[in-house]
Amino acid sequence: xxxVSFSPNIRSHVDVETCDVSGGTVREALExxxxxxxxxxxxxxxxxxxxxxxxxxxLNSEPVEDRETLSDATQPEDEIFVMQALxxx
Amino acid sequence: xxxxxYVGTRKGLFTFEKGNSGWSQTGADFLGVxxxxxxxxxxxxxxxxxxxxxxxxxxxxRSKDGGKTWDELEPPVYPEKPDDAPLIVDPWRKxxxxxxxxxxxxxxxxxxxxGELWCGTIPGGLFRxxxxxxxxxxxxxxxxxxxxxxxxxxxxxxxxxxxxCVHPEDPEKIALGISCGGVWRTADGGKSWTQNAHGMxxxxxxEEQGAAEPDSQDPHCMVQCRKSPERFWVQHHCAxxxxxxxxxxxxxxxDVSPSGFGFAVAVHPEDPDTAWFVPAKKDEMRYPVDGKxxxxxxxxxxxxxxxxxxxxxxxxxxxxxYRHALVVGEDGTTLVTGSxxxxxxxxEDGGDSWAHLTAHLPPVYCVKFG
Numbered sequence: 136x137x138x139v140s141f142s143p144n145i146r147s148h149v150d151v152e153t154c155d156v157s158g159g160t161v162r163e164a165l166e167x168x169x170x171x172x173x174x175x176x177x178x179x180x181x182x183x184x185x186x187x188x189x190x191x192x193x194l195n196s197e198p199v200e201d202r203e204t205l206s207d208a209t210q211p212e213d214e215i216f217v218m219q220a221l222x223x224x
Numbered sequence: 225x226x227x228x229x230y231v232g233t234r235k236g237l238f239t240f241e242k243g244n245s246g247w248s249q250t251g252a253d254f255l256g257v258x259x260x261x262x263x264x265x266x267x268x269x270x271x272x273x274x275x276x277x278x279x280x281x282x283x284x285x286r287s288k289d290g291g292k293t294w295d296e297l298e299p300p301v302y303p304e305k306p307d308d309a310p311l312i313v314d315p316w317r318k319x320x321x322x323x324x325x326x327x328x329x330x331x332x333x334x335x336x337x338x339g340e341l342w343c344g345t346i347p348g349g350l351f352r353x354x355x356x357x358x359x360x361x362x363x364x365x366x367x368x369x370x371x372x373x374x375x376x377x378x379x380x381x382x383x384x385x386x387x388x389c390v391h392p393e394d395p396e397k398i399a400l401g402i403s404c405g406g407v408w409r410t411a412d413g414g415k416s417w418t419q420n421a422h423g424m425x426x427x428x429x430x431e432e433q434g435a436a437e438p439d440s441q442d443p444h445c446m447v448q449c450r451k452s453p454e455r456f457w458v459q460h461h462c463a464x465x466x467x468x469x470x471x472x473x474x475x476x477x478x479d480v481s482p483s484g485f486g487f488a489v490a491v492h493p494e495d496p497d498t499a500w501f502v503p504a505k506k507d508e509m510r511y512p513v514d515g516k517x518x519x520x521x522x523x524x525x526x527x528x529x530x531x532x533x534x535x536x537x538x539x540x541x542x543x544x545x546y547r548h549a550l551v552v553g554e555d556g557t558t559l560v561t562g563s564x565x566x567x568x569x570x571x572e573d574g575g576d577s578w579a580h581l582t583a584h585l586p587p588v589y590c591v592k593f594g
Contacts, residue, residue: 196434198315
């Protein structure tokens with residue numbers, strides 16, 4: 136099962152631990168996490184369902200390719216990391 | 225030398241000079257127009273400013289008489305994208321990085337001729353002028369590096385070159401700080417480039433997810449000691465770094481109180497071990513730790529820091545200093561810093577104490593001695 140983890144910054148807002156979830160795509164894996172932590176949804180996604188501009192997602196050390204639908208395929212041993220982008224000032 | 229400085233702000237350019245009664249504002253130009261960057265060219269007393277008109281784009285202006293009159297110059301222009309050029313997208317947002325000037329983010333004098341200037345921009349192009357800013361040419365060897373596909377915006381939508389360090393004795397040696405693209409160096413005047421952000425790391429990204437990937441590092445600001453040019457300092461997104469080998473590699477300065485986070489850094493022109501920083505609460509918070517605005521100074525190469533508050537706000541303060549808004553003069557004792565809330569402070573004793581000149585400027589983007 137893919138492992139999904141979150142940056143300390145995100146975890147300061149939503150109490151979500153690293154978890155192993157089922158899912159064949161990044162979207163499916165995240166949705167599995169969101170079932171456990173529904174509050175997390177509004178931190179990651181706009182109200183229209185798109186990934187927030189300043190949320191970055193990494194799949195095995197590379198940025199996810201498909202930010203629109205998060206269709207990047209995942210394997211059971213994959214690692215997904217979600218963090219805030221480097222923005223602001 | 226350190227008796228005049230210029231302040232680029234969200235709403236214009238302001239000049240301050242030291243007279244018999246101390247420092248005072250003596251000029252206000254380009255009112256209403258953002259001035260994200262300026263350059264005082266001491267070789268021929270020319271002053272350059274980037275005017276970022278919100279409706280009309282960025283323009284360059286040059287004054288040869290200390291700001292009394294101004295010429296408008298052509299800003300750096302990106303060439304038309306060739307059909308066979310690879311598509312480069314921001315790795316996080318998957319938006320194409322344009323071949324188009326978005327911001328002049330750094331300007332420095334070169335050393336090969338008295339007309340040589342360098343200009344760093346968002347979205348990541350480096351430009352060179354050999355004719356006092358009359359014309360500019362994109363440095364294609366850097367722009368065409370495939371690693372550019374790993375660069376991302378840091379604070380802005382696209383990556384940008386905010387720090388240009390030209391070796392004081394060998395102008396062919398140049399180091400660039402890029403947010404977020406690491407540290408790039410050339411030893412041949414820009415014909416070839418190497419990535420040198422090795423040693424920098426994000427503390428909130430797991431190691432196996434690319435925390436130490438050089439091409440994605442975010443050095444907020446990078447400075448070089450004039451007298452000891454092998455010594456560089458970087459205020460990075462997560463920590464302070466020091467290089468003792470000409471920006472080839474980096475060592476983290478650990479356990480900096482009240483914070484190792486910030487944007488600005490200035491290094492003493494003759495003492496490589498003395499540098500100043502403006503700490504802030506990391507990393508998207510960006511206000512003084514505990515609401516206490518202070519300056520950090522090291523005088524021993526980062527082994528220890530003094531947290532200075534004399535002359536700085538005694539009560540709660542929420543000023544943030546951007547990366548180009550802390551400078552030290554050639555005398556090594558006069559410093560100026562300006563904040564996002566429009567305050568301006570001057571120190572004339574190496575940072576031991578500070579005088580508050582005004583609390584009423586627009587948000588300060590950059591400060592340069594004239």
